[in-house]
């Protein structure tokens with residue numbers, strides 16, 4: 001048992017992880033029909049960090065989250081929240097944890113925004129007056145201050161979404177799980193929320209575990225990503241290192257002068273992964289490391305092809321995810337066609353290195 005003080009549990013010593021999961025397993029059903037939803041999972045999450053939890057449908061994410069929240073009782077393993085074994089003191093443990101599942105939370109639509117925050121603070125065991133400043137700050141940061149005295153039912157969908165997040169944070173939980181936090185938000189709303197999540201983690205010592213199929217959310221806000229597949233953790237690393245592990249860089253060139261014969265010739269000499277001689281202008285995409293890219297430019301120059309456009313195509317988190325889990329696009333929604341900062345419909349990241357004038361940059 002954790003030591004207690006007259007005011008309740010002693011604060012966790014510095015360096016204690018916000019969450020520590022050890023050898024956690026949960027099975028549903030029995031015999032041949034049994035499903036190992038979570039299978040011997042271990043990891044810990046540092047305080048003040050934002051961690052992404054990814055996995056295709058059925059990977060075990062929800063079961064894992066619910067095991068931490070205490071709504072699913074694991075078969076084996078331990079969960080510690082701020083050093084406290086969840087099985088030892090459920091009330092004290094769960095005062096520190098809260099969650100928004102499936103992009104929403106049951107806010108009280110007849111109550112105003114501020115009344116909801118006060119209500120959820122009370123439910124979290126906190127006197128609402130003692131956290132009034134925190135509520136003001138949350139409302140400010142999430143652009144809800146003007147709506148503080150508006151009943152929730154009168155808010156737009158995006159604002160209701162932000163309200164859900166504010167109410168999860170209203171009670172002062174130190175560890176929060178957010179499942180699809182940007183669902184229903186427009187581009188600007190999603191950007192605000194991503195920025196504020198990072199700020200809350202950095203300034204308020206909040207630890208966040210985010211589960212989302214939107215890889216931009218994960219890339220933007222997470223220090224680290226845990227990827228689950230079939231109940232097990234298949235990767236646990238920083239976004240940067242996960243991206244670095246996928247050695248799949250490509251160059252895509254476009255030119256009016258790219259004839260079918262030239263494309264055929266390139267196929268014999270390079271790893272051409274995509275070509276469209278009928279496009280306007282025609283394009284060819286080559287898997288390449290740095291040297292092969294120069295060889296490609298030399299070959300095009302020798303064939304008297306002036307480039308209209310060159311894009312480098314870098315692996316995205318979506319590519320990493322697909323490679324690790326074998327999940328197709330059905331497992332994640334990824335970037336939608338026409339996304340502001342993704343390659344159309346592929347989830348890959350493109351950067352233009354030669355503009356329309358054909359000049360090298």
Ligand SMILES: Nc1ncnc2c1ncn2[C@@H]1O[C@H](COP(=O)(O)OP(=O)(O)OP(=O)(O)O)[C@@H](O)[C@H]1O
Nearest residue numbers: 028029035037055056057058059060061062063064
């Ligand atoms: N109450 C339950 N009874 C029986 N099987 C269950 C139950 N809850 C989950 N499962 C099974 O456990 C496995 C993991 O499910 P879980 O909901 O944890 O996955 P997930 O990663 O959250 O998926 P999604 O992204 O679709 O929400 C699945 O095969 C699911 O069918």
